[in-house]
Amino acid sequence: MLLYQKFKPLFFYVFLNLVLLPASISIHEWGHWFIAYLLGYKRGYVVFSLAGGMFILNEPLHSLLDGLLIGVSGGVTVTLVFAILYFSMDWETDLVEKNVLKSYCISQFTYALSEGLYGIGMVNLDALIIVSNFVYPLCFYAYLIFTFIQIYYGE
Numbered sequence: 001m002l003l004y005q006k007f008k009p010l011f012f013y014v015f016l017n018l019v020l021l022p023a024s025i026s027i028h029e030w031g032h033w034f035i036a037y038l039l040g041y042k043r044g045y046v047v048f049s050l051a052g053g054m055f056i057l058n059e060p061l062h063s064l065l066d067g068l069l070i071g072v073s074g075g076v077t078v079t080l081v082f083a084i085l086y087f088s089m090d091w092e093t094d095l096v097e098k099n100v101l102k103s104y105c106i107s108q109f110t111y112a113l114s115e116g117l118y119g120i121g122m123v124n125l126d127a128l129i130i131v132s133n134f135v136y137p138l139c140f141y142a143y144l145i146f147t148f149i150q151i152y153y154g155e
Contacts (some may be wrong), residue, residue, distance in 0.1 A: 012097045020085075024078045028108075029053040031077025036070045064120045071119025075112020079105045096147050103143035107136045 029046045032055035036044045043058040055074065061067045086101040114131040117123040123131075 008094075009096055012094075012100075016100065020082075024082070024104075024108075025053045027081055028074040028078045029055050032070055032074040034077075035073035036066075039066050039069065041066075041070075067119035067121070068116045069119075072112045072116035075108045075110075075115060078108045079112065082108065095150060099143045099147040099150075100140075103139045106143075107139035110135045110139070 025048070029048070033044055033046050036055070036057055040062070041057060041059055045056055045058065047054050047056060055070075057070065061070075082101050082105045086098055086105065089098050089101070111132055114123055114128055114135075118125070118128045
C-alpha cells in the first residue's frame with residue numbers, strides 16, 4: 001500500500017494523459033452531436049484525426065439559440081465529467097490531481113463559451129483557435145503555480 005501511495009501521482013498522470021484526455025476529446029465532440037440530435041438535427045457527424053476531433057453539422061441552423069446550445073455543449077459535457085471526477089477525489093491526499101482537474105474544467109468551460117459564440121457567428125475560427133491555444137496553458141500553469149504555493153505553505 002505504501003508503494004502505491006508513493007507512485008499515486010505518477011499513476012494519475014499516466015491515466016490522465018493516456019485515458020482521460022483522449023477520452024475528453026471524444027466526450028467533447030459527442031456532446032455537440034448529442035445536443036444537435038436532441039434539437040432535431042439528423043445530418044451532423046463527428047470526425048476524429050490526429051489533431052483532435054470536430055463536429056460537423058451538415059445542415060443549416062434553425063435558430064441562433066440552437067447554434068449557441070450546440071457550440072456550448074461540448075465543453076460543458078467535458079466539464080461535467082471532469083467535475084464529477086474532481087468531487088470524487090480526496091482533497092487532502094489528491095491536492096495536485098484535484099488542481100489539475102480543476103484547471104481542465106475551467107479551461108473547458110471557457111472554451112465552451114467561445115465555441116458558443118462561434119456557433120452563433122460572433123467569433124470566427126481563427127479567434128476560436130487562438131482561445132484554445134492560450135486558455136488551456138494559462139489555466140494549467142495558473143493552477144500549477146497555485147498548487148506549488150499550497151504545498152509550500154502547507155495550506
